[in-house]
Amino acid sequence: MSVLAEVSGNVTAIGYGLAAIGPGIGVGIIFGQGVQAIARQPEAYGVIRQNMLLGFVLTEALALIGLVAPFIFQGIK
Amino acid sequence: MSEQKRTPENDGRDFANAAWSVPSYILSGILVWGGAGWLLSRWTGVYAFIPIGVILGVGLAVYLVYVKYGR
Amino acid sequence: MTPLVLVAGDEFQAPGPSIFNFPPLYEGAPAWLTKPVIFAVVGALLVCAFAWSAFAKPQLVPRGMQNIGEKGYEFVRDQVARPFLGKDAERWMPLLMSLFFLILLWNLFGVVPLIQIPIASHIAFPIVFAVVIYALRIYLGIKHQGPIGYFKNMMFPPGLPKPIYLLLSPIEFLSNMIIAPFTHAVRLFANMFAGHMLLAFFSSVGFWFLFERLTPLGSGLGVLGAVMTIAMTGFEMFIEFLQAFLFTLLAAMYIGGALHADH
Structure with a gap:
């Protein structure tokens, strides 16, 4: 059977794409529900704002860890 | 935050400031302490310092945002 | 003038980043004289002409261009300047408004037929804006808070035990001095670049499967590509407006942060 599709180039780009799905959904939920709560x-407002910010920071951290994860795993063979 | 008068307008401005600076804080936390971990791992040859530094940097950046805006 | 991306071979080739490279306008022109540069200048002149026709002879009862100009002014003032600059808003309106309209026009060039290149998708243009705002921010910060006070306010949030500062201050410095202006420029650039790539991809899918190689199987794909092109063009116009707005908003935020220490 012939090859239908193949992936060429840097695979870590796909990794970051996958890693960004979760935080993307998360940030959407946080701000959506936060605005609704306000x-x-x-x-x-004060309490909601604080918790919204904390949730946003923690979620955003995941997205940015996903950004550097390829560089970390490069060294581990 | 404590000395200034707390008005809805000020609160909104603080919130926008915080929300926009979060990504750059986390990114620079990763760069500073992950970079330190990278240097350490080059020096000692222990690879584990890099992930440790990255996680530490993320944690510190989250803590910094909490200290500056979340209290 | 537009380089045709679908040339050789029997296979569909997706357009790559090379669609952003333009040759010099005519034979023997200097290498920098390309289509984006020309339209950058045209955009700047158009903004000047717009501002001139709207505000040169203001009437008490606005009519014509003055109506549009005043709506734009009110939008920038109420949505961008006032929330971040407070009572200093009027003083910074000329800068913010020309920034907003110039970036908006440059971005909208991406969906105007025959022009079809968002100027900001060449990173040099956003970088110049970001560097100007960055220099202005540092100058204002040092002028209003003092050279020591500015860096102290920036790097040392009050009320923490001393050893913690050793851990947090480098993060704060790097974030404010390097990462923030970098992301300021890259946010605009990346959105325009990716948006233009998407448009080019979908329209070349439509062109290839409907005109170049029309087959019964492929025609469905071609129709999909054409429909997606129309939908993405609408979406792009929204994104282009949003990015111009965000760039101006962040500029106002940085200026406001330099004028008053936060907290």
């Missing part, structure tokens, strides 16, 4: 209870 719209429902404007008086709780």
Whole structure:
């Protein structure tokens, strides 16, 4: 059977693409729900804001770890 | 944050500042401490310093954002 | 003038980054005189003409171009300048407004037929903007907070035990001094570059499967490509507006941060 499709070039780009899916969904959920929460209870703005920021930082960290992970794993053969 | 008057406008500005600087904080945390780990691993030959440095940098950057904006 | 990406072979070839390389305009022209450079200048002149026709002879009851100009001014002032600069907003409006309109026009060139190159997809142009804002930010910070105070406010958030500063200050310095202006320029560049690549890809799929090699099996793919091209063009216009807005917003944020120490 002949080859239908093949991957050429740097495979780590695919790795980062996969790694960015999760944080992308996560950041969307965090800000979406955060804005909804603020719209429902404007008086709780301070608390919601803090938690939104913390959640965003932790999620964003995952995305950026995904960015450097190929460089880390390069050394391990 | 404590000395300034807390108005909705100030809060919004702080939040936007924080949200926009988060990616660059985390990236520079990774670069600084991951870079330190890389140098250490070149010096000692122990590869494990690089992932340790990266994770430490991410942790410190998250802590820095928490200290500056999250309290 | 546009280099045709689908040339040799019987196979469909996706357009690569080479679609951003333009030859010099005419024989014997200097190497820098290419289509993006020409349209960068045209864009700048168009913004000047727009501002001139809108604000040169202001009427109390706005009409014609002045209407559009005032709507744009109000948008930039209320959405960008006021939230970040507060009472200093009016002072920085000329800079922010010309930045916004120039970038918006340059970006919109990406979907105008026959021009079809977002100027900011050549990284040199965003870099110049980012460097200008960066120099302005450092100058203002040193002027308003003092050379020591500026770096102290930037690198040492108050209320932490001393040893922690040793760990956190390098991060803070690198983030503010190097990564922030870098991402400022790259955000605009990458969005324009990727958007233009997407448009080029879908339209070349449509062209290849509907015109160059029309087959019963491939025609469905060609129709899909054409439909996606139309949809992505609409999406691109939104992204182009959004990126111009974000670039101006970040510029206002950096200027505001230099004028007053945060917290």
